[in-house]
Amino acid sequence: MPGLIGKKVGMTSIFDENGKNVACTLIQTGPNVITQVRTEETDGYNAIQVGFDERKEKRTPAALKGHFAKAGTTPKKKLVEFRNVEGEFTLGQELKLEEVFEEGEFVDVAGTSKGKGFQGVVKRHGFGGVGQATHGQHNRLRAPGAIGACSTPSRVFKGLRMAGRMGGKRVTVQNLRVIKLYAEENLILLSGAIPGARNSYVIIEK
Structure with a gap:
């Protein structure tokens, strides 16, 4: 699995093993649910569509309601497609944080930078x-x-x-170290800063 969708919670800092203060960003990553599985036979390429963050039923178009009902999940606000995935995936499958990332590895984070106007x-x-x-x-x-x-x-x-x-553009920050995983709360702590304001959506990829 190449990555997950998350929401930026905010920044903090911790002391590493050498006593150095390291700036960190906390991201809420779950639950992520698979809402569509694309295959080589039907779509011409392999990919999975992942949904994140609950969306109100009354604010969901009828076509999207059917799309989520087919996956057996509630409507989601943010949908992202991850290509070149390996392994078997099923509709409605929940992607767990600890199954995708490990502490100490490096990831890339893409988000929309803060808009500064003219x-x-x-x-x-x-x-x-x-x-x-x-x-x-x-x-x-x-x-x-x-x-x-x-x-x-x-x-x-x-x-x-x-x-x-x-500002207001898609920005990708590469090689951020995963410092800590909080699996029960679906939180991931990354070193450094990531683009976007608080509560904005980000994409975490390996």
Whole structure:
């Protein structure tokens, strides 16, 4: 099984065996339920669809109600498909945390980063601004500066770093160590930070 869906609980820190304070992220990972099994014969590839987090029955479309009823489970908010899986899986099977991950191994976590809205070049790209506060530069401290390239090529190249919307994108952080598994509470403690705000969905993969 390549991974699980989780929800970011928040950050904390622990002391490792060397007495060093390590920043950690706590993720709620369960229960994860298999809602669909794709096979080479019927779909052209092998994969399983996993559902996570309870969804209100009255807010579930009729088509999705039938989809979850076929799997013998309650409606779920978040659905993720994991490809290239090995082993036998059945509809409605619950994936347990301790069966997927082990303490000490390294995982990748994908999530949606916090949206920052429309930001300037200093915050978005780390520009230093134009000039200094003296010599009449009263309104240029955080400006991008010139963007053109004179009469040749007489245009602004695509992809130039400018002001724009920042954040709100899918980000994957690799090689985070699994520090602790709390199987009874379906909680996993990972070293380091992961993208997203509290209570946002993340995907943990090996």
